[in-house]
Amino acid sequence: MDTIFTRGPSLVSRLVLASLTSLLLILLDHRLDSFSKARLYLNSLVSPLQYMASLPGDMLNQASSALTTQSQLLERNARLTHQNILLSEQLQRFEMIKLENDKLRTLLGSTVRPGVRKMVAELMAVDNNPYSHQIMVDKGSLHGVFEGQPVLDDKGVVGQVMEVGTTTSRVLLIADLTHGIPVRILRNNVRMVASGSGQLNQLILNHVPHSTDVQEGDILVSSGLGEVFPEGYPVGKVTSVLRDESRPFAQVKAEPIAQLDRLKYLLLLWPADAPSEPQLQQDEAVEP
Incomplete structure (x- = not known):
């Protein structure tokens, strides 16, 4: 059966004709630039097809x-979340250090008599x-701590040392039932004894006559009697005064x-005639 491709010139003749036509068109385009407008139209015509052909690749690139x-x-x-957690932990630690530093500054700047070792x-x-209010502190005989030594915080009297170890000591708080401290009213210098009640927020003033001039709000300071606590340090504030005539005392x-x-940081005080350094350390320094 004859086909359309078997009619007309032979295939070789067609190839030669097509080659010559191509060379002619190339020369004309190169010399005279005759097909610039045609190329422009062809590019405009083909550009949508090029865009559609490159669209899947662009979509894949954008998705990737x-x-x-x-x-x-x-x-x-x-x-960033990990760094934020770490920074938050550091900030909390810095805040704690700052608070402790402020407490230490307040404690060291408390009203202690000049020349008193602390x-x-x-x-x-x-x-x-x-039934007992006692604490342990990190100072002992190696630091010169002795039994009966007064202990303060940045507000006032805390208690006194009752047992001394090599590097630690046990302190009896003024709120303990077995503790008593001679005090005087700052307003009028009336003397009395403040004893512990077994509660951290309460002291009891024993054997106070009904006629004693004591009022709510009076500030109690150490009187210096008994030669344990130095005179003039804040001890307590009177919260209630009940005068019942049926009782022998108010x-x-x-x-x-x-x-x-x-309590966190405490202040240990030495008598005015105490050595500037612990006696144990002085003895060790003398040994050869």
Whole structure:
């Protein structure tokens, strides 16, 4: 069966004719630039097809870029979250250090008589016995601590040392039932004894006659009697005065000025005639 391709000139003749035509067109375009407008029209005609052909690749590239960007954002967000947690922990630690530093500054700047030796001690433990109010501090005989030594905080009198170890000491708080401290009213110098009630927020003034000039709000300071606590340090504030004539004495209660339930740093005081350095350290220094 004859086909359309078997009619007319032979295939070789067609190839030669097409080659000559192509060369002629190339020469005309190169020399005379005759087909510039045609190329412009052809490019305009073909550009939508080119855009459609490149569209799947562009979409894949954009999707890949979006996935990469999202992955980077997730990774960056996780890294920033981790850094934020670390910085928050550091900020909390810095805030705690700042508060402790402020407390130490207040403690060291408290009203202590000039020339009196003092040392800062840190709370180590609290006695869990509900009938006893005692604490442990991190200073002992190696630091010159002695039994009966007065202990203060940045507000007032806390208690006195009752047991001394090599590197630690046990302190009896003024709120303990077995503790008593001679005090005087700052307003009129009336002397009395403040005893512990077994509660951290209460002191009891024993054997106060009904005629004693004591009022709510009076400030109690150490009187210096007994030669344990130096004179003039804040001890408590009178909170109630009950004069019942059926009782032999007035019932007077006070609140400790020292924050006995919030102790952290304490101040140990030495008598004015105490050596400037612990005696044990001086003895060790003398030994060959």
